[in-house]
Amino acid sequence: MGESILQLQQIRKSFDNTEVLKGIDLEAAQGEFITLLGASGCGKTTTLRIIAGLELPDSGQVILEGRDITDWEPNRRDVNTVFQNYALFPHMNVADNVGYGLKIRKVPKAEIERKVEQALRLVQLEEYGKRMPDQLSGGQKQRIAIARAVINEPKVLLLDEPLGALDLKLRRQMQLELKRLQKQLGITFIYITHDQEEAINMSDRIGVMHEGVLEQLGTPNEVYYQPRTSYVADFVGNANILHKNGETLAIRSENIRMDGESVCTLDAVVVEKSFAGGQLRILFRLADGQLLTASRYGIDNDIQPGETVKIGWDAKDAVKVIDNDKDENQR
Amino acid sequence: MTKTKTKGNSRRRSGNIGLLIPMYVFTILFVALPILYLFLLSFLQRAQVWGVDFTFTLDNYKRILEPLYLDTFWQSLKLAFTATFFVALIGYPYGYFMARMSAVWKRRMLLLIMIPFWTSALIRLYGWIIVFRSNGVLDKILMGLHLTDQPLKLLYTYPAVVVGMVYSLLPFMILAVYSSAEKLDMSLVEASRDLGASSWTAFWTVSFRLTLPGLLSGVVLSFIPSMGLFFIADILGGNKIVLVGSVIQEQITKGRNQPFAAALSAVLMVLTSVMIRLYRKITGTSQLEGML
Known part of the structure; x- marks a missing residue:
């Protein structure tokens, strides 16, 4: 530079x-x-x-x-x-x-x-x-x-x-x-x-x-x-913002896994499925009520609204961010 | 959806034409026909005792070429130019800055212009007599401030007439400039500043240039009436300042010479039409700013 x-x-x-x-x-x-x-x-x-x-x-x-x-x-x-x-x-x-x-x-x-x-x-x-x-x-x-x-x-x-x-x-x-x-x-x-x-x-x-x-x-x-705050994660990457164990995590929808791998430990209810722009988007509700979206290319996914599936993510894909809504001082 | 919309529009449009008919009738009856009558009248002769003699003549126009009447036209033009100059000098800044103000102040400034219209113009002019007459309000103030030591005797002088004219015509100029300045996009001024213009240069190359149609339309709107506002010259100028308007009025009332008055009016009308032509040519628009 x-x-x-x-x-x-x-x-x-x-x-x-x-x-x-x-x-x-x-x-x-x-x-x-x-x-x-x-x-x-x-x-x-x-x-x-x-x-x-x-x-x-x-x-x-x-x-x-x-x-x-x-x-x-x-x-x-x-x-x-x-x-x-x-x-x-x-x-x-x-x-x-x-x-x-x-x-x-x-x-x-x-x-x-x-x-x-x-x-x-x-x-x-x-x-x-x-x-x-x-x-x-x-x-x-x-x-x-x-x-x-x-x-x-x-x-x-x-x-x-x-x-x-x-x-x-x-x-x-x-x-x-x-x-x-x-x-x-x-x-x-x-x-x-x-x-x-x-x-x-x-x-x-x-x-x-x-x-x-x-x-x-x-x-x-x-x-x-590497978004620094939850706002950046949401605005730039359209990431899911999740609160877990006192931390705020940003996970982009394409990194949500539901393929039965060992990281998939969370129970999630399928709320809604939609298909747009070559992408399938699935809205989940976790056991604690938080919502998150997963996205996939193609439509080859046979889960239906109402079903409960195991989901998760690789640790590297969950970025710790500062929560804009919670902590004004940390910024 | 689109189809019904188009249909509705076309129906409304045909309705508009129907609504226009009264306007055409009105215009023909009260504008076109009187003007035609005026021009016809100007080629006729005055009857011996009363009314008009139906014989064609050009004498009325020849008479206008007499030095006495030519001088009257010249005096009228001079006064109209002088008045219009001062109207522009005061009215342009007023209208321009009014357009830049907040909505509340705009309303207040507009009100200041409108209030005088609630009283008759004639009565307001008599007010100026109180101001201008010997030992009147103006003299008292000036002498009280020791700026002058004797009455100025301003009433029945040329300056008094100019002041009266400027006072009467100012609203037209202000509204014309205002409506033009209101439309001025301030981002253009900012662009000009951004490109290196001082605020003064930005004003002349952008703001002034873009509000020029308003100023010119104000000039036309002040100049034309000022050729005919004979009562201002009569009230504030006594009999010393004779304008075309006064001559016309005199020819009708005292002279009982309607054809000659018509000829004078016709010349006045042609002169003002030329002014409007000029305005259109300079600004390239057909509409007068500030006129609805």
């Missing part, structure tokens, strides 16, 4: 007496792709706006390339944002939109033209310079918004759910494109999404946010296989 370029230190922020950020610490390396993942209202957009300077934190520091920029105006920061609704200027054509940042900085006209052309080529929309934003499709607007931001060669690019408004197929395609673009430009990306697949596909590291707290920051592997 490269050298550190952006640091957030103990960022706190409240709106109307509600604390939306409860001390966020984050460090991003040069050229890194970091995703802030969380449900709506978890504070991820506010974090992004604080980095951009569109919001001031109540306390804490934002440090870019070793300089404290916490109080800097947004226009002085070497950071650009791709907004959720694209925010393309409706009264300017595509070329003027893309060249806006350079024009503000009084870059010579010929150079602006050259760079705009280059930026449009980068997002594969060379022919669209003369179009107006309302003549573009959602995916095209998205690319123009990205071109408009990266043309300024920011140190850090902030992306606020940039693919949220696109349909699934286009989203998959844009994920790959964005990743390619990020590699090509070598710019640090701070990317926001509520889609864990997107986060896992694209990121070098994922920061899972929940109620204004950064629950875990780690590689997709770490977040998926």
Whole structure:
């Protein structure tokens, strides 16, 4: 990993007496792709706006390339944002939109033209310079918004759910494109999404946010296989959260065994069976009332609702996590 | 499901056309026909004693070209420009910032604009006489603060008329700008700041540019009436400031020359139509902001 370029230190922020950020610490390396993942209202957009300077934190520091920029105006920061609704200027054509940042900085006209052309080529929309934003499709607007931001060669690019408004197929395609673009430009990306697949596909590291707290920051592997808290386990891996002997365990549904192996020691009643997306999902109720889901590929399973079967899991698949619902202090 | 929905829609649409008929009848009866009558009248002659002589003539229009009347048009235009300028200067910031306020403050600011409408415009103008007259409210305040040592004698002067005009026309500008600024997407301003614009540059390149249709529509909505608001000039300007509106009114009441009044009105109407054309060309829209 490269050298550190952006640091957030103990960022706190409240709106109307509600604390939306409860001390966020984050460090991003040069050229890194970091995703802030969380449900709506978890504070991820506010974090992004604080980095951009569109919001001031109540306390804490934002440090870019070793300089404290916490109080800097947004226009002085070497950071650009791709907004959720694209925010393309409706009264300017595509070329003027893309060249806006350079024009503000009084870059010579010929150079602006050259760079705009280059930026449009980068997002594969060379022919669209003369179009107006309302003549573009959602995916095209998205690319123009990205071109408009990266043309300024920011140190850090902030992306606020940039693919949220696109349909699934286009989203998959844009994920790959964005990743390619990020590699090509070598710019640090701070990317926001509520889609864990997107986060896992694209990121070098994922920061899972929940109620204004950064629950875990780690590689997709770490977040998926070694969740630190029950929330992360549930949100990223859709894991079963089980309370046993005073411990909280996260076990993903594909790791629940019911094949008669020696680990299968628990009695479980089949509550419900469903088949979706090539996966059979079985909902069990344990003797102590806790529910858990097992999943299998295929439908070759002849157990029926109401039956009692023995289930269990390998010790390595049960990850000890901090329970968000129980223990606020341990975090 | 979809089918019944479409059906319901089309039925409602045909119902709409039926509902539009009264509007067309109203428009033809009370707008189109009177205008046609006005234009016809402007080509006729004044009868000796009373009424109109049905002989075609262009004399009414020739008479407008006389220096006296041309000057009246020029004075009216000048006053309308001056008034509109100050209306824009005060109304734009008011409307713009009102749109940025919280819902509660928006209602309060709107109320401030609406309250004057509850009283007759004429009565409110007489209020200005109390303010402007010699040793009136304004003089007392200025002399009390020792800013002036004698009455300014503002009543029946050009500035008094401008103030009266600005006062009467301000709501139109404010509402026009407000309705345009209300629609302004603040994320565009943020994007502009994010891309390196100072707050001032962001305002000029984004906010102002996108609320320009509101401002221009406010200009049209103030300029057009200000050409015809003769009673303001009469009340606050005495007989010193003569506007086209006053001439028209005089030609009908005192001069009993309806055809000439019609010709003056026709010219005024053409002038204002040109203004609206210009507005449409500049903004590329056909609708006036703030007009429902």
